Amino acid sequence: DSARVISSMLDIVMIRTFGHDIVERFASYSTVPVINALTDDHHPCQLLADMQTFTEHRGSIQGKTVAWIGDGNNMCNSYIEAAHMWGFKLKIATPKGYEPQQKFLTEFAHCAELVGSAEDAAVNADLIVTDVWASMGQEEEQKIREKAFADYQVNERLMDLAHPDCLFMHCLPAHRGEEISENMLDHKNAVVWDEAENRLHAQKALVEFLINENLKKD
Numbered sequence: 001d002s003a004r005v006i007s008s009m010l011d012i013v014m015i016r017t018f019g020h021d022i023v024e025r026f027a028s029y030s031t032v033p034v035i036n037a038l039t040d041d042h043h044p045c046q047l048l049a050d051m052q053t054f055t056e057h058r059g060s061i062q063g064k065t066v067a068w069i070g071d072g073n074n075m076c077n078s079y080i081e082a083a084h085m086w087g088f089k090l091k092i093a094t095p096k097g098y099e100p101q102q103k104f105l106t107e108f109a110h111c112a113e114l115v116g117s118a119e120d121a122a123v124n125a126d127l128i129v130t131d132v133w134a135s136m137g138q139e140e141e142q143k144i145r146e147k148a149f150a151d152y153q154v155n156e157r158l159m160d161l162a163h164p165d166c167l168f169m170h171c172l173p174a175h176r177g178e179e180i181s182e183n184m185l186d187h188k189n190a191v192v193w194d195e196a197e198n199r200l201h202a203q204k205a206l207v208e209f210l211i212n213e214n215l216k217k218d
Helices: 002-007 020-029 044-058 074-086 102-107 118-122 139-148 156-161 192-217
Strands: 013-016 034-038 065-069 089-093 112-114 127-130 167-170
Touching: 002 013, 002 020, 013 020, 020 034, 034 044, 034 192, 044 074, 044 167, 044 192, 065 074, 065 118, 074 089, 074 102, 074 112, 089 118, 102 112, 118 156, 167 192
Parallel strands: 013 034, 065 089, 065 127, 089 112, 127 167
Antiparallel strands: none
């Protein structure tokens, strides 16, 4: 009912929620495009900004190696899908019990793989990406996660294992001294601030694209 009413008043709906099924159900009854701003399973808009940022700094990401280090969360899932769409190799390093959902690893086994450690992921990487150890709704797990993720901090030592021009990204907000070292955001190869700004530009492009597609239908 809400989807029908809200979509009759708007050109686009953007939803940030927990269950991915909520976005899918809303979209099935909406008469206008629905953008996933974030769910427990996916964070596609962030990937648009990340891919834009890599392209601006290093050119095409096709054929490159990307290291995901940390929680196998919604960002990790979206990076797996992005690896398939943009043609890069994704190496994923997570603590035991925090791996991405098996359905993603199975479907995209041709471009994404689990590796044994953060160091294994970082070796020869063209891009290293991480996220907070405890996402929204997981705050009560903070202490448990700090112990589990102790060996998965992105720091200068890990960056030294990657290609010399390897970029570093984080979707922010970051916790200095936890998933990243204190000075990682200021690393010479960190492009986090450009990445954050590109959330605006990538979403502007997405909105324009969706409005134009809807106009074609009319």
